[in-house]
Amino acid sequence: MKKKKQNFKLNKIELENSKKDFQKVLSKLKSRYPDSSCSLIFSSPWELLVATILSAQCTDKRVNMVTPLLFMKFPSVRDMAEASQESVEVLVKSTGFYRNKAKSIIGSAIKIVTDFGGDVPSKMIDLLKLPGVARKTANVILWNAFGINDGVVVDTHVGRISQRLGWTSNKTPIKIEEDLIKLVPKKDWGRISHLLIDLGREFCKAPTPNCSE
16 A cells, blocks of 8 residues: 655644744744854855855864965965865865865856856855855855845754754755745844754754753
8 A cells, every 4th residue: 555645734723833933932042142143254255155165064163273274375266266176175174075175165266256257146046056055055155244035044953953843844955944934034034043053052962952951
């Protein structure tokens, strides 16, 4: 007998209840983490783009240790566009997956210089054209560099905690983002990820969540 596929879509009543619960949680998160913000250190959209690419499967703390020397060696987008693969690999090696990351960073620099006049684009459709940039990275750039709410950043913390709180039953980042967009007021799309990341680091850790707190 063919097993019926489970439907994870929220019905109207479930969605309204989730919204009520969400507002309570959001209020508590804002109260506990009033200064919640991006932990990557950057001084321009380009520096944030590079730092975000490097942060894949790497801690922000490690990235912040690597980027000062990287930006000293290659201070501008155009400098990076002319860099050799090997010279960048050496500087980003400790972040892991350094070959792919170096390739994406240089490729993005070349694309930005060639197609966008040397300036990091401020539209989702354009950011997604850059090597190594998917929706998560694009959302990070848009909110933290340009103050634009175009979606919700879904990293491992956000995905894990959203599932634990019952805000989504989906597993893929794009589906989780779609569910969060239904629940989160647009004005909080950019901030919610930082709040959940702070919660994840302090209490809702992956292997040993401190739920009693």
